[in-house]
Amino acid sequence: MATGPGPQIDELCNKINGYLPDLSSFFASRNLALSPTKSSATLFTTWTSQMSTILNIHVDGSTLPTVLHPKILGVTFDQDLHFGEHAAAIVPRIQSRNKILKSLAGSTWGKDKETLMTTYKAISQPITCYASPIWSPSLKITHWKKLQACQNTALRIATGCLLMSPEHHLHNEARILPIRERNEMLTKQFLLNTQKPGHPNRHLIDEPAPPRGLRSHLRKHFEEIRHLRTQPYEAKKHKQVLGVLHIQASDLYAGNCPVNPVLKVKYPKLAEEERILPRETRVTLAQLRSGYCNRLNSYISRINPDIQNVCPACNVSPHDTNHLFNCNVEPTPLTPLSLWSTPVETASFLGLPLEDIDDSL
Incomplete structure (x- = not known):
């Protein structure tokens, strides 16, 4: 249940409590019932002094528990919308899947790099990319590093490189973008998809900026993709533009990537004959x-x-x-x-x- 922002917590609680009886009656008329044990209340705020507040919200005489980190459709929210709790929640899930990769290969035996990378993209990458337009624009660098460490472990397993190997070397060997760069690309692709006729978020791309932004969100990428919009919308051109975003992300990472420590130049392309x-x-x-x-x-x-x-x-x-x-x-x-x-x-x-x-x- 959501309500608009307001300066006074008690006032907001009173508004919700005044609305809940009507909602309960609506459900009762349809042989349904609100379940207090399956409901909760969360206060989203940027004031740290308010984060420990217990909300006084009732359903049929029962007080709803105040939950600090609710999980909604697979995304874990925190009160200041930094989504650090979501990152912390998916880290152990990726680590458990890295164990699967480790069981498939060692440094002298096992599946080839391509098979291991396909496995990683099937069982781990969807976790790091799920609902990324929601949480990735707000995530702090410290949490990105924790997620990247999990991916680095998977890449070391797939390539067989040692712990001292530079992170950029792992990405070049595995031919994969870092987690943050990939999620930013997916977020931009989502924004471009909103221009499709009938898209429920079509208003986002033309929505004026709010008076002030309290948190980074999708809007941080608007200007980066606005010039890529296809007007009028054409499905074929739109698909090509999505591919352009992927190419741009790859080229940008390659351009910013440090030189190879052996050659002291940018990474050359690896010959396909190595696969044999x-x-x-x-x-x-x-x-x-x-x-x-x-x-x-x-x-x-x-x-x-x-x-x-x-x-x-x-x-x-x-x-x-x-x-x-x-x-x-x-x-x-x-x-x-x-x-x-x-x-x-x-x-x-x-x-x-x-x-x-x-x-x-």
């Missing part, structure tokens, strides 16, 4: 592309002080990804870029398996 390699080999290549790999003494020396960061073949430091292609003991025309451009040839040079053991039997 076994998981163990693909995991090693992904780790080498990140600069953190358990085959490199530059990495092992960071976790084991007894190991020196020198090449075991030529005794030159540092023993990192770039040195593998510049070692005098094993000269090669390949370069670090070959990890992306010719992964099969690079795997052969590094002595990595080129086919699964089970397939060769």
Whole structure:
């Protein structure tokens, strides 16, 4: 049950209590009844001093419980509409699904990266995107980081990259947008969808700004998508524009993404031929592309002080990804870029398996 905003809590409670008998009679005339045990009251306010207020609202003589964080159609609300409680509620759900991914693959066995990413998009991504136009515009950065940490765990499982691997490397290996960028894109697509004839939220895109905005909401994206509206509305053009938003989100992230730590340039495209390699080999290549790999003494020396960061073949430091292609003991025309451009040839040079053991039997 909702009522308009007002300055006095007691006054609002009296208005609701005056309306509830009429509502109860309406239901009774139709052999229905209001259930106090299934009803609750919540005060939405930006004043922290009011958040602990117990609302004096009654239904048929029973006081309704005051609920601070009601869950409505799968979205958990908090009193100041920051939706931190919603983020906190979905974090354990994603973590439990990450366990499913972990059971499907390890660093040397299991399903390939594409299968694991498809599984992630099927069982976890819908949770992080559900009703995103409602809560994502208001969510604080601290809660975004918690959600992103859950996605990072899933991406490490899928790619086999180590914990030290940069976050942007995980997204480039998995070819997926971070959670916040994806939800912002979906919110913009929702706003564009409101221009469809007969859409129940059609008024939103042309609605004038309120006198003052207490919280960030859908309006923060209005100016970003207003120029993309198709006038008059055409279904075919509208679908193309939705695709443009996806491309823009991907290009914007790629443009803002830090350089690859190995190449010191923007991430190149990974050759499709890598898919024919076994998981163990693909995991090693992904780790080498990140600069953190358990085959490199530059990495092992960071976790084991007894190991020196020198090449075991030529005794030159540092023993990192770039040195593998510049070692005098094993000269090669390949370069670090070959990890992306010719992964099969690079795997052969590094002595990595080129086919699964089970397939060769």
